[in-house]
Amino acid sequence: MTDVPFTLSALADLGTLARDLPRFDDRAAEAARARQNSLSKPPGSLGRLEELAVFMAGWQGTERLKIARAQALVFAGNHGVCAQGVNPFPQEVTAQMVANFEAGGAAINQLCRANGADLQVIALDLETPTGDITTGPALDEAACLTVFNRGAAAVDPHADVVILGEMGIGNSTIAAALAAAIFGGEVRDWVGPGTGSDGEGLARKIAAIERALARHADLRGNAPAQLAALGGREQAAICGAVLAARMARIPVLLDGFICTAAAAALYGTDPDYLAHCRVGHVSAEPGHRRLLDALGQTPVLDFDMRLGEGSGAALALGILRSALACHNGMATFGEAGVSGG
Structure with a gap:
């Protein structure tokens, strides 16, 4: 992340700039997906809330997510x-x-x-x-x-x-x-x-x-x-x-x-x-x-x-925000003392 404002100098540059864009962090997304699968719920039971959490992880580059601003x-x-x-x-x-x-x-x-x-x-x-x-x-x-x-x-x-x-x-x-x-x-x-x-x-x-x-x-x-x-x-x-x-x-x-x-x-x-x-x-x-x-x-x-x-x-x-609250705040099966996780 940089504090320097991005500036486009020519519309034609959009054709080549895509090659240099920051990419989705697959490792962070996979860690978030693994956490989702360890939480005290059946895997996939939160539907798109889980997908949104993984999406955020891939762009924030971390398994633990936040929306401070x-x-x-x-x-x-x-x-x-x-x-x-x-x-x-x-x-x-x-x-x-x-x-x-x-x-x-x-x-x-x-x-x-x-x-x-x-x-x-x-x-x-x-x-x-x-x-x-x-x-x-x-x-x-x-x-x-x-x-x-x-x-x-x-x-x-x-x-x-x-x-x-x-x-x-x-x-x-x-x-x-x-x-x-x-x-x-x-x-x-x-x-x-x-x-x-x-x-x-x-x-x-x-x-x-x-x-x-x-x-x-x-x-x-x-x-x-x-x-x-x-x-x-x-x-x-x-x-x-x-x-x-x-x-x-x-x-x-x-x-x-x-x-x-x-x-x-x-x-x-x-x-x-x-x-x-x-x-x-x-x-x-x-x-x-x-x-x-x-x-x-x-x-x-x-x-x-x-x-x-x-x-x-x-x-x-x-x-x-609800997706992130569940992702960060729910207990895992082990933490909750629930069998079957």
Whole structure:
């Protein structure tokens, strides 16, 4: 682990950087698995709690696990594609919700408080929406790198887990565009109501994404370039935070469809970029299950949530803490004086 902030100097570097990433510690994971099998319970009886403990061991590099600091980062941005009528709410809502986060009045504030996470909200040039992806790129490379590195710099290298979320009117359209660009398929299969689009609104979203994909078709297979052309500031910042956490060997809990679609730009470059990530919940936004299948991810929770803000990931932190409590606190069969262990 290092205190030196990670900085990306060119999007093309993501293609080779994956070779030098910190790796999962198989020895620590095996020690954690052996402990799980010695605890006073039938092996495997705690289900995914056991898997989460082993996952944490592999990234923390120790059999005995801790979450002394959970850091929650919510990135907020505005999107030029809103000019296409894809959003039922005005873009002013993004700044208004950021103010609500800062005042402690949003769902994410309550969930972070309840589950022991330190929340930081980072507004990314809200007064200047990105470019309209139907007529040009959302961001040029320099702008994308700027917010990528802001996301990376926000990660506390001493955190034990990082929770990622977002806020941005119009960003469900951006998420569907990124998912369709990276994984293909029919655009309509990736598009959902977001904050409440009706049938006409859904049609506008689909049409806008189809025009954007056609305009940027030359970027097919180049996920970093697709992140800049089709993404947004909060999407790039999420990718930066994911990569900085990996450099510091910090496990990450991703939130719902929009957050996962942002991180998918890293997966599209090299699947190993997301090896230290788990998805906190499966969103009710219809494209999320399809995206999780493409990423090979099983969500921690399925609570029919679609709020964003990092809310599902913050809720999943409570499950992660429970997994570690059982792993660290349970007695072994020998310690408990129970026969059969």
